[in-house]
Amino acid sequence: MPSKITKHVKDMVDEANEIVKSVSVEEALAMHDRDDVVFVDLRDPRELAREGKIPGAFSCTRGMLEFWIDPESPYAKPIFQEDKTFVFYCASGWRSALATRTAQEMGLAPVAHVKGGFSAWKAAGGSVEMPQPKTD
Numbered sequence: 001m002p003s004k005i006t007k008h009v010k011d012m013v014d015e016a017n018e019i020v021k022s023v024s025v026e027e028a029l030a031m032h033d034r035d036d037v038v039f040v041d042l043r044d045p046r047e048l049a050r051e052g053k054i055p056g057a058f059s060c061t062r063g064m065l066e067f068w069i070d071p072e073s074p075y076a077k078p079i080f081q082e083d084k085t086f087v088f089y090c091a092s093g094w095r096s097a098l099a100t101r102t103a104q105e106m107g108l109a110p111v112a113h114v115k116g117g118f119s120a121w122k123a124a125g126g127s128v129e130m131p132q133p134k135t136d
Helices: 007-020 025-031 045-050 062-069 094-106 118-123
Strands: 035-042 085-089 111-114
Touching: 007 094, 007 118, 025 085, 025 118, 085 094, 085 118, 094 111, 111 118
Parallel strands: 035 085, 085 111
Antiparallel strands: none
């Protein structure tokens, strides 16, 4: 007999949004050029290649987030040890809500995520950085 899912992802996202800071795309646009803010793109490499990213954003796939945040992990990334505000985003704000909750639970602070994600960023006219073509 298959297992019965008792908690759905939408419920998890709603719960995360109740306890994490969400910023509107307008707030995100205003934060973009600040030296004390790091935008963290959680989308996978295929999404980045296809759609680009917020200029200057640090790319961290959702699956590596905990490992890259934890300074005791062999995969730790120094950027997460900096005294910055970390603003997470994904395509539409679901993965970023969950990631922001996880980062907050791990003690990373301050953290927030972009309501509506990269889709909202593009719709609001936010600039987009496309990946450079690979050369051999």
